[in-house]
Amino acid sequence: MASTLAHAPSSSTHTVTNQPPPLTPYDASDDAALLEGLRREGAGWAEPDLRRLGALAGGEEAQEWAEQANRYEPELRTHDRYGNRIDEVEFHPSWHHLMRTAVAEGLAGAPWADDRPGAHVARIAGALVWGHTDAGHGCPTSMTYAAVPALRAQPDLAAVYEPLLTSRVYEPGLRPPAGKRGLLAGMGMTEKQGGSDVRTNTTTATPTAEPGVYTLRGHKWFTSAPMCDVFLVLAQAPGGLSCFLVPRVLPDGSRNTFRIQRLKDKLGNRSNASSEPEFDNTVAWLVGPEGRGVKTIIEMVNCTRLDCVMMSAALMRRTLVEAGHHVRHRVAFGAPLIDQPLMRNVLADLALESEAATTLTLRLAGAADRAVRADGDRESEAAFRRIATAVGKFWVTKRGPAFTAEALECLGGNGYVEDSGMPRHYREAPLLSIWEGSGNVNALDVLRALSREPATAEALFAELDAARGADARLDAAAARLRAGLGEASPVGARRLVELMALTLQASLLVRYAPPAVADAFCATRLGGDWGHSFGTLPAGADLDAILERSLPG
Template identity: 85%
Template sequence: MAGMASILAQSPVPVHTTHDVTNQPPPLAPYDASDDTALLEGLRREGAGWAEEDVRRLGLLAGGPEPQEWAELANRHEPELRTHDRYGHRVDEVDFHPGWHELMRVAVAEGLAGAPWADDRPGAHVARTAGGLVWGHTEAGHGCPTSMTYAAVPALRRQPDLAKVYEPLLTSREYEPGLRVPTDKRGLLAGMGMTEKQGGSDVRTNTTTATPTAEDGVYTLRGHKWFTSAPMCDVFLVLAQAPGGLSCFLVPRVLPDGTRNTFRIQRLKDKLGNRSNASSEPEFDGTVAWLVGPEGQGVKTIIEMVNCTRLDCVMMSAALMRKTLVEAGHHVRHRTAFGARLLDQPLMRNVLADLALESEAATTLTLRLARAADRAVRGDAGEQGFRRIATAVGKYWVTKRGPAFTAEALECLGGNGYVEDSGMPRHYREAPLLSIWEGSGNVNALDVLRALTREPATADALFGELALAQGADARLDAAVGRLRSRLGEATQAGARRLVEQMALTLQASLLVRYAPPAVADAFCATRLGGDWGYAFGTLPDGADLDGILGRALPEGD
């Protein structure tokens, strides 16, 4: 036995005794998240070509190993709620992983929060949206507080005295976490507390009360909110019932004298996705708040905020589509099966090309909506009407397409895509949120009907946009005709079908005007012409797959 032990001690133990690792793709990072022809063309076309250098720089950063690692860590190590300190004092703080703070630092510094409101250049809001499309290649959770901060500014402007104090800080590019007196900080983040458990999107059923104090414009709130994300923001816009009806209020976490405002975080939500971001249930009890806008006009005050956050839902869905398409394209470019690269297999090429069509349509619509927002805030009445209806249409459709798109992109990786460390399960869990946040599909579809009924100019603006592509494609012309005939027959039960047709017709009109024939023809043939199956990867035999893929996934890695 002693001799055998001596022999074993001298024999090297092989590291791999059964296999070598082959036919696996290399890591995607580093890559350029801005290497997206549709995005860059749209950036220039929609009036923000001056921002291209910054968008490209941000795209290289987003695709780098370090930000991708921040994203992974921020989702793996979820926020933790601390209700009390060691001595028993109520603190209601949420601790985030350092990766979250790094993501937030970059997002704020790059102007993805409130910065466009302080930028007089035409196209500032388009530039921000393009930045979000590339920085969204990291992760979506931290996009919530940046989006809410962006959206809070126009609502706050309805109370000029408050806007004068807070707007310079909300539009700052300085990220300064931690609860302190807001006016003592270099930059602020804003959140919102709208919904309650008994009503959800039906905010008029809110029961949180607002009681006036002796000081003009100052109230105390009492009640409970059901979904309030990013509770470590500095200030919140909150809806509550004042004597004059449902009203909007500004609630700071820390009061001007340095004391903590009553903002008891009862718990953090255990969510399907968006896990890097804390979503909470705060309780107000004697919470000090400042009135924003007139009493009884809370919904009217926040409507501009909703327009902004809905645009961001479209943007983040489009970013998620593009990210998962890039992941799928990278995998199939480096993986072989049955004697050929997956990318060269005809059926896989069909799947990828179909996904590429959907991604380009989403990106193109997103940037067009951003231009409408940019011009609307500058007083363009026509763009205001288009923005009003098209943002709701885009929010409904693009966010609905996200989950199916992400599932198909995940499947391109096969079993590898179903494993957590591929990153695809995180993207898949993220996708459904964007169709729920800022109004579910039903809420947005009904909002489109409301716009058509109460604001007829919105329909004129939509058809004015569609008319710009008239005569370019017979299938598009026919779709516009069908859409026009159905407007007069719109019913609540048929609202989803109507909005779907509006979305597809609008996307097709944009692609016919701006995309190459390979893209526009395939989109019209399938989405409008009916030459399409129920799943991605059913493009007709005549589709120019090479033209579509060469544009969407250029050979670069």
């Protein structure tokens, strides 16, 4: 009997249907909250460059750079073929493409050499957009930016290094700093026995016969981007904990002792090398007075904390864009996911969180910009920056992991596989609440600011008062916050700082966001009409208006 199998129609089981097209290319700057905040905070002049960078960030080439920089991780080379100690880290070419673009676009130290009002806002906005690529290379650009104000505590060193740290030229490779066209800076604070408690540091600094020059001996526990040209390092000098400038290569061209013991095997941030360097007769230059190391380097920490807020906001926006794209093109139960009521609730809730994070980030950037300029707002903006940056660092970075997890879930199983990119973003998110002080450190820092610098509380409430009378729920929350300050204690620090963050975000949205956004945020985050997960907006929330504003395209 003849078989009929040979006459069966060809199989179509592998025809792909009901899958979204690639997201790329897309415009990473297509974000109303971002563009409005850019203009409001004094950097509207940067919008053309931001839009150009947005197209580049969402393009296929830059997205491929990001994927490759994380797939092909940096590798440590401690010795050359002859046995000489070299302590170099090799990166994939895609890392260098990302770095070269970031530095050229002014995302490292360039704003310190730009006199235009809003220059620091423009940098943060650019980083929010370029952050749609890879988060890891944001570490050396952030530290380079943050090193400049700290280095100014030693004017003679700043005169030599600041023009190179503010350059828009990326020039990798270990060479004498003065012979390069641009430099990158890192920092070495924490040690294995202390972590955030840097006053327990045991690295020693011994003065030499040359004034201002010391030799260091000790071991640092978590020093990222070890291929930077110079580092600001804390060490115990005869006069107490002090800040030092440590170059990888000395002026005579010889290698400074910077023995990299190993690279950290981290949860995320895989494209960026984080290391344990050992100092042994390492040459260093004193920055600021002996015994004032924390005060000197805190300027660097204040800057990098803002970048932690920014990076969390960038991750939120990036994963929201991915989730929104997926649900627009995916059909389930007879309708596109974007039309399913509960999915719309989830996306709208995520959109509220993303807009609140972006708006707060740009407000903090505006305060940082005005705090360094000689005008009438300088003192009040500096006080606001002091407390609000710590508040934002605590809250926005805490929201990041839950946000990225929910955005990943919008893609279902597709989001759980590596080639979607969502697992990489999810692994990245927890770092930002740890880097530059965990949640407890930042919550206690807010209490410290309130007790030691009364002007910070005045500046915070002046910001909240600007929205007084616009929403009863916000007014009630601000009243609770005022009452809570009188009972502030370490055990309740997180609760207090959380309320600060939510009232601050709400006040910004009430003043600057559309009514649908502000009303839904106040109803849920302040009014209690919210569940314990994303997607629990109340029935009266205008989901259509929120989503129309938030999703690109």
